[in-house]
Amino acid sequence: xxxxxxxxxxIIDNLKLSSLTPSQQDKIIKGxxxxxAARINMAVLDNLSSDEKKEFFKVLKSKKKSSVLKFLNKKIxxxxxxxxxxSVQTVSEFKK
Amino acid sequence: MKKESDxxxxxxxxxxxxxxxxxxxxxxxxxxxSQEVDFDRNTSALxxxxxxxxxxxxxxxxxxxxxxxxxxxxxxxxxxxxxxVAAGCHSKVETKPASETTNKTTVHARQSEKGVSAxxxxxxxEAEDEVARGDDLKIEKEKQSKEREVVDTQPxxxxxxxxxxxxxxxxxxxxxxxxxxIDEKMRKDAFNIAQRTGRDPYDVMRELHVGxxxxxxxKSRDSKDQRKLNYDEAYKDYRQSVxxxxxxxxxxxxxxxxxAESQQSKNMEKExxxxxxxxxxxxxxxxxxxxxxxxxxxxxxxxxxxxTEFEDGSISLNINVIDRKTGKTVQKxxxxxxxxxxxxxxxxxxxxxxxxxxSEQELQQERRITEKVLAQMLINIGHEIEPKKIEKHEE
Numbered sequence: 102x103x104x105x106x107x108x109x110x111x112i113i114d115n116l117k118l119s120s121l122t123p124s125q126q127d128k129i130i131k132g133x134x135x136x137x138a139a140r141i142n143m144a145v146l147d148n149l150s151s152d153e154k155k156e157f158f159k160v161l162k163s164k165k166k167s168s169v170l171k172f173l174n175k176k177i178x179x180x181x182x183x184x185x186x187x188s189v190q191t192v193s194e195f196k197k
Numbered sequence: 198m199k200k201e202s203d204x205x206x207x208x209x210x211x212x213x214x215x216x217x218x219x220x221x222x223x224x225x226x227x228x229x230x231s232q233e234v235d236f237d238r239n240t241s242a243l244x245x246x247x248x249x250x251x252x253x254x255x256x257x258x259x260x261x262x263x264x265x266x267x268x269x270x271x272x273x274x275x276x277x278x279x280x281x282v283a284a285g286c287h288s289k290v291e292t293k294p295a296s297e298t299t300n301k302t303t304v305h306a307r308q309s310e311k312g313v314s315a316x317x318x319x320x321x322x323e324a325e326d327e328v329a330r331g332d333d334l335k336i337e338k339e340k341q342s343k344e345r346e347v348v349d350t351q352p353x354x355x356x357x358x359x360x361x362x363x364x365x366x367x368x369x370x371x372x373x374x375x376x377x378x379i380d381e382k383m384r385k386d387a388f389n390i391a392q393r394t395g396r397d398p399y400d401v402m403r404e405l406h407v408g409x410x411x412x413x414x415x416k417s418r419d420s421k422d423q424r425k426l427n428y429d430e431a432y433k434d435y436r437q438s439v440x441x442x443x444x445x446x447x448x449x450x451x452x453x454x455x456x457a458e459s460q461q462s463k464n465m466e467k468e469x470x471x472x473x474x475x476x477x478x479x480x481x482x483x484x485x486x487x488x489x490x491x492x493x494x495x496x497x498x499x500x501x502x503x504x505t506e507f508e509d510g511s512i513s514l515n516i517n518v519i520d521r522k523t524g525k526t527v528q529k530x531x532x533x534x535x536x537x538x539x540x541x542x543x544x545x546x547x548x549x550x551x552x553x554x555x556s557e558q559e560l561q562q563e564r565r566i567t568e569k570v571l572a573q574m575l576i577n578i579g580h581e582i583e584p585k586k587i588e589k590h591e592e
Contacts, residue, residue, distance in 0.1 A: 121239070
């Protein structure tokens with residue numbers, strides 16, 4: 102929770118959202134998170150074969166985050182790096 | 198006035214500050230307006246970003262709204278997303294695509310990314326560990342707890358029949374299996390105690406507080422005792438009905454055996470009777486044979502013995518025969534009608550005629566046969582004449 106607060110404040114400062122109300126800040130940050138999530142998901146799908154995609158959707162159906170992450174880490178090399186790369190790119194596009 | 202006005206101006210500012218606490222960014226209206234502008238700007242930037250994301254999605258053929266893709270992503274990236282946004286914010290490559298600038302991120306950004314990376318790696322590691330470990334740890338802890346409970350109290354048991362009521366519609370987890378195994382052992386022990394002490398097993402279980410849900414169920418299951426009593430009663434009734442049926446079957450079997458024995462005895466009597474009858478028949482046959490022999494002897498002289506011929510063609514002749522009643526040899530007169538006498542004569546003539554070329558010995562043998570047949574014929578067709586009548590006839 103504490104980390105989240107710090108991170109959120111960092112985001113607010115960095116994106117210069119401090120002038121906004123907390124509700125507005127939340128809306129903007131949530132929108133950014135949605136975009137990052139969507140883009141990561143697209144990248145994941147790009148990196149999986151059709152069989153792996155089927156398997157991925159099966160794992161998704163189980164709704165076990167741990168299983169999904171384990172699967173992605175196994176199938177996609179440097180998955181965490183990929184996710185970070187997409188985040189940086191998305192935020193930079195937002196800041197343009 | 199001027200002073201006053203200066204002071205009043207300062208007062209005004211102070212009053213204004215008091216009335217509008219928080220910052221020096223203008224009046225609420227101004228700030229509100231500024232907020233709106235900032236929010237609108239950020240919202241449009243976000244809209245633009247979303248548009249780009251959706252167009253990328255469409256290009257790649259991932260049909261569906263952004264919210265759907267985002268929702269799926271959030272499923273597995275949820276708690277990391279905020280960190281990712283923060284990492285993106287700290288990067289100094291805001292104005293260039295990430296693909297070109299990844300290597301140019303500042304130390305600060307890299308550190309932040311490392312933080313995110315570490316967090317993600319930690320999550321993944323935890324996920325892997327969790328999957329690998331499964332519930333082993335929890336199971337082990339629970340097992341140890343159960344075992345301690347067994348040692349602390351007394352061995353306990355819930356009757357195995359209770360387990361039968363637990364429908365195992367889906368496969369049991371290891372944890373559940375272990376729990377049941379321990380419960381089963383405890384139930385058995387409780388029953389052993391109950392058997393040794395002659396007490397009700399459910400009472401023993403209640404006293405021992407046999408662990409697990411089952412025990413709780415048992416505590417509130419007084420009806421179980423009643424059910425057991427009902428079962429005992431039902432079993433008793435069943436045993437009685439079985440015994441009754443066995444007795445009935447035994448009785449029937451005994452009856453059948455008696456009948457069979459009686460039948461056997463009757464059969465033996467019958468056999469005795471048959472044998473006796475056979476003896477009688479044999480005896481009779483022997484007597485008849487003797488009669489025939491005697492008759493034949495008498496007839497041997499048929500051709501020589503005088504035969505009284507009557508006008509109607511019938512004849513009478515005296516033959517020594519054995520009386521069937523007395524068994525003594527008596528002379529009896531037989532009367533043979535004309536037709537029968539003619540038959541006899543034809544028979545004798547035929548016998549003589551058909552054997553013209555026979556030797557004396559053969560003729561005698563043939564004659565004896567003829568006599569025998571003739572004797573039988575006489576007995577069969579002849580009428581025994583009562584002695585008185587004969588006497589009268591002779592007179």
